[in-house]
Amino acid sequence: MxxxxxxxxxxxxxxxxxxxxxxxxxxPLPDPEDITSEFEPLVELERASDALGATTDDLNLLGARAGGDAKDVLEAQALMAQDPAVLEDIEERISSGKTAERAVFEAFRAYQYVLESMGGYMAGRGADLKDVSQRVVAHLQRVALPxxxxxxxxxxxxxxxxxxxxxxxxxxxxxxxxxxxxxxxxxxxxxxxxxxxxxxxxxxxxxxxxxxxxxxxxxxxxxxxxxxxxxxVIAAVAARRAAHAAVAPLTPGALADGTPVSLLANLGSPAEASAAAELGAEGVGLFRTEFLFLGAAEAPGVDEQREQYRVLFDAFPGKKVTVRVLDAGADKPLAFLPEAHEENPALGRRGIRALRDTEQVLRDQLQALAEASADSEADLWVMAPMVADVAETEYFVSLAREYGLKTVGITAEVPAAAILADQIAERTDFVSIGTNDLTQYTMAADRLLGTVASYQDPWHPAVLRMIKSIGDAGTGLGKPVGICGEAAADPLLAVVLVGLGATDLSMTAAALADVRAELLRHTLADAQHLAALAIDATSAADARRVVSEADSSH
Structure with missing residues (x-):
């Protein structure tokens, strides 16, 4: 064998x-036969429409069951099943005499080929399309999907x-x-x-x-x-697994030389808090509050918000809980905010900009957080999204201080904030770097635009240099610098981020164990050496390669 x-x-x-x-x-299911339909096109079109609708419902239901990142992925797939361009293509193929099965297969395959030809991230989305096609065909053929x-x-x-x-x-x-x-x-x-x-x-x-x-x-x-x-070899695997397990999940994150690195969780609702704590989260580095607002006709009141925040705080007594106030706009439009059409909402009125235009929404949220914190043992940190300069920083910090909030910072997601990091850090208690948006804006690549998705790589030296600018400012002023984008979930990149000046790393809770174990393999000098290699690279792939090679010889 x-x-x-x-x-x-x-x-x-x-x-x-x-x-x-x-x-x-x-x-997978075999490709449907390319034969002429025995039925009228309207009959085949109705069959295709029913199967597409059933597939959409299936994927949304599976997403609701799975929750977390999987929910977003499956809901995106559900949208693929209703893509207008694909539906139009299916209708044209049925009109030419094809069966619903063959028309669905051919239309999705054509779109799949386009995405796969783009390579990288978009090639992966082509695989998602193939799955949608298989699901629709299985409905049409009344067979179980493998x-x-x-x-x-x-x-x-x-x-x-x-x-x-x-x-x-x-x-x-x-x-x-x-x-x-x-x-x-x-x-x-x-x-x-x-x-x-x-x-x-x-x-x-x-x-x-x-x-x-x-x-x-x-x-x-x-x-x-x-x-x-x-x-x-099997014995060596068992030894490695035992050594990994020996890194106690509740042991504070640290490098091999004892340099502390707080390992925190990114959460989207209070329901995720207890599981994150069990997986070894030392606190929360990013609590997204949008779940309270999305789909609401009116902004939730102070009482409703306060009760939700209490549930979160109770899961982390005595530990840091960093809450990001509402990040509205772009891909998260809200009914109760003034509506304005924007050609590119990612570069428009979102984050702190939207909150300044509807200050009462922000004041209610700060009041609810302050009241919940007063009844809790959690260490509340509060930050504002999409801050670009000193004026926005001072606005948010002064407003938060009005409500008695003690630890106030900003999320650095805009290149302007990285360039002005020394000025901003001087006026805040901490800075947290949102690597997803920082990558988007540094690379001029819309996160929601598939044609430029390959640029969405936080290993890119341009992004890493932005992070270094913020890290240097934090180090110089003695201010904590966190990472709250999912870049911290990549164990080797996490080491690089610490080498660039990050003091806290926040990620999906499932990644905590791997990152904790990886940090323990490196001293601060090691991390700084790997970071220097990464920022001197010429591309994301080059940075990943040179750091991996240096790590292998470590």
Whole structure:
């Protein structure tokens, strides 16, 4: 069994390692036959419409069950099932005499090819389209969609690729690791595997040779899948896992030389708080308050907000809880805010700009936070989104002080804030860097625009230099600098961020263990050396490569 192949190499997600028997994902449904329909086009069109609607409902339901990052991914897939351009293409193909099954297959395949030709992030979205197509065809043919295999014992799941719904709903008691032939670091398989804490290797070109029953070691730190490992290799895996487990989840984050690095959780609702605490979160680095406001005809009152904040604070007694006030605008329009059409809302009236125009909404939120904090043992930190300069900083800090809030800062997401970091940090208690938006604005690449999605990489030296500017300002003034974008969930990038001056790292709670273990492998001098290599690189890929090579020789 071990003679066929010894090792498969791909892109690791996280730093974990697992060993177990292979169980392959069933093959997808065969392509529908290209035959002329026996029915009138209107009949076929109605069949297609019903199946598309059912698929949309299925994906939204699965998203609601999964929650978290998976909910966003599955809801995005549901929107694909109603894309006007695809629907028009399906109608045209049916009008030419094709069956609903074949028309759906061809229309989605054409769109899929366009996305895959773009490469990078968009190629991953092409795989999502293929899954939507399969789901619609399964509805039309009244057959079950092939899904994750069922097993009585734990296994390593191997597939060409995994649909977001399959990844989101994996049984973590049974799936030891994932290996996919397709996908990359920005594929939804990688994103969801990271958020769920699953050991994964994606883009493993030799994965097709992995057969049911083979024993494999999946090492995300190297991206290697070792076939038919020797007893010594299996023993080494067990030792690594034991060493990883020995890093107690409630041990404060720190580097190998004892330099403290707070490891915090990003949360979107109070319901996520207890699970984050169990996974070792030392507090909350970003609590997004939008859940209270989205879909509301009117802004929630002080009483309603106060009760929600109390639930959050009660989960972290004596610990830091950083709350970002409402970040409205752009992709989060709200009915109770003055509506104004903007060609590019990401560059328009969002964040602190929108709040200044509706100051009572901000005042109510600050009052609710102050009242909830007064009844709690949590250490409340409050920050404003999308602050660009000193004037906006002073406005928010002075308003927060009116309500007796003691620790007040801003999120640095705009390049202007990075360039003026010394001025801003002088006027705040802390600065927290939102790497997702900072990357968007630094690279002039709209996060919601698929054609430029490949630029959304926080490893880019331009982004890292922006972060260094903020880190240097914090170090010089003795002010904490946090990372609250998901860049901190990448263990090796987390080390680089500390080397650039970050004192706190906040991420999806499932990533905390890997990041905690990775930090313990490096001293502050190591982190600063890796950071220097990264900012001198010429691209995101180059930065990732030089840091990985230096880390391997560490």
């Amino acid at each position: 071990g003679g066929l192949i010894m090792q498969v190499t791909g892109i690791g997600v996280g730093r974990g390692v697992a060993v177990g028997p292979v169980l392959r994902m069933p093959e 899904g994750v295999p069922v097993s009585d014992s734990p296994f390593v799941l191997v597939a060409k690729d995994l649909a977001p719904a399959d990844t989101a709903l994996l049984d973590l008691d049974k799936v030891l690791a994932l290996v996919t032939r397709d996908g990359g670091p920005t594929s939804h398989t990688a994103i969801l595997a990271r958020s769920k804490g699953i050991v994964a290797v994606v883009g493993a070109l030799g994965a097709d040779e992995l057969a049911d029953g083979m024993t494999v070691v999946v090492d995300a730190s190297t991206g290697n899948v070792v076939v038919d490992p020797s007893p010594d």
